Amino acid sequence: MTPPKEYQCLNLGCGNRFREGWVNVDFVPADRAVLAANLRESFPFEDSFFDVVYSSHVLEHFTRKEANQFIQECMRILKPGGVVRIVVPDLELLCRKYLGVLNRVRQGGELWELDWSVIQIVDQLAREKSGGQMKEMLNSVEKSVLKQLANTSSTARRIWVERNGDEDKQTHASSPSVAPRQHTQTSFGGIKGRLKRFLVSKLCPEYSSAACSIGRFRMSGEVHKWMYDAIQLQSLLTSHGFVDFRVQDPLESMIRNWDEFGIDIEPDGSPYKPDSIYVESLKLV
Ligand SMILES: C[S@@+](CC[C@H](N)C(=O)[O-])C[C@H]1O[C@@H](n2cnc3c(N)ncnc32)[C@H](O)[C@@H]1O
Known part of the structure; x- marks a missing residue:
């Protein structure tokens, strides 16, 4: 579904998830419908223009200084009463999972599980070439293991579909490719x-x-420069004047008709990027 014409919605760093009726922006446009802009700079929009500013898995690619400027720009271009929705990998969730796996492996669990949970936190921060150790591991694990990982990671899901062709089409064929792309800035x-x-x-x-x-x-745009938990996100947003901070579910939002846009979910209703945290805040009226 597209938002009503008078309701201006912006998707910053949309990648392949651009939507009709939205203003979609990316450094490397995946389509003619996507506006090219570098979000490390001032956004090419006037003050108080948008009702909704949404950004998924972009903020963690910026340094903290750049992230501050990004949020300041979100505040500037939102109308009073407008909603900002930020989705990033959830550092707290990933760390809790890591600690759980660590305990299991200490009691005889499988080592690959520990490798995977460390990779999920560290690899994109540390990698020096595209795909990093995540890609190497996904390419080397057995099919049964890859299938398990495909349920929790969009990168694993893409590699699963690449390797297994149509075999899993019913559940995952409509997943957009999330292959890390190199955007040399x-x-x-x-x-x-x-x-x-x-x-x-x-x-x-x-x-x-x-x-x-x-x-x-x-x-390039592939590495992560920082990771966030709810408290850091709240502090970042409130420091720029946002109010009413909330942690949401993929389908939960202060944005009108959010559940009909299907942006944070797959067509089958499962989360598009599991292991994410979804937060929202308002610009004061
Ligand atoms: C991990 S992808 C996320 C794409 C999409 N939002 C999603 O959730 O699948 C990060 C996106 O941010 C874009 N990006 C990274 N740095 C950017 C910048 N400085 N300016 C504009 N877009 C940028 C990349 O081109 C890429 O499409």
């Missing part, structure tokens, strides 16, 4: 970028190799 992209890289490799070969490629990757 430096001046090293395009033809100019290739020329720069070529010159650097000729003038400074030892530097250009490992350090440069890791640096370029770390400045």
